[in-house]
Amino acid sequence: MAPHRTLDRTGVTPSRGRAALGREPLAALAVVALGCGGAARKPPAGPDVSRLPVPTVKVGECARPEHDGAMSADPDRVRGDRDLDGDGQPETLIADRRLCQADNCYWNVFVRDPEGACERFAGTLAGAALEAIPATGGQLADVRGMWGLGGDRLLIQTYQFRRGGYLLTDAVLCRRVADDRVACAEADHVGAP
DSSP states (O other): OOOOOOOOTTSOOHHHHHHHHHHHHHHHHHHHHHHHOSSOOOOOOOOOTTOOOOOSSOTTSEEOTTTSSSOOSSOOEEEOOBOSSSSSSOBEEEEEGGGOBTTBEEEEEEEEOTTSSOEEEEEEEEESEEEEEOOSTTOOOEEEEEEEEETTEEEEEEEEEETTEEEEEEEEEEEEOGGGOEEESSOOOTTOO
16 A cells, blocks of 8 residues: 655645745745845935035134135135125135035135235035126125036025125025026015015
8 A cells, every 4th residue: 555645734745845845935035036136226326415515614704715615635626706796806716626526516705804804704605506696785696506416407505695604595496498497396476475
């Protein structure tokens, strides 16, 4: 009389169970491995305006534009001087290329002391491009910094000169559309109630 075939817990006969059990864990591992894909991958990091380097001097202090402000230990300087107060003489704007992210840089602003004693640090503006908004009466202009976020997106930040230095007062997320126009997340409604 032939031995009677018994079933194990999986419902497979012992002779077939070894082969089947040997394949099931491998199949389960393959499914898990394909489903998980290993460690989660982060998308490539784009330019990050939130990592503003710490300046070497405080706003309002006498400073040396070639060395002070948001600078690395071994700066690769680029100048972008422009007249911010309308007096015909440009104020000093200088960035360290080593701290730039693609075209985005941190621009240190220095203004002449009224008594001529020194140039005073007026803050750091972030942007690939800076646009001065004309001011009147010898006041320093507001400045818009355009920070490229990658692709067609950009962050437009507005800085106003208050109490001896530039202060970030507004930020709007925008994207470039056809014909070099810019569409922003928040529209300005001039004259709206």
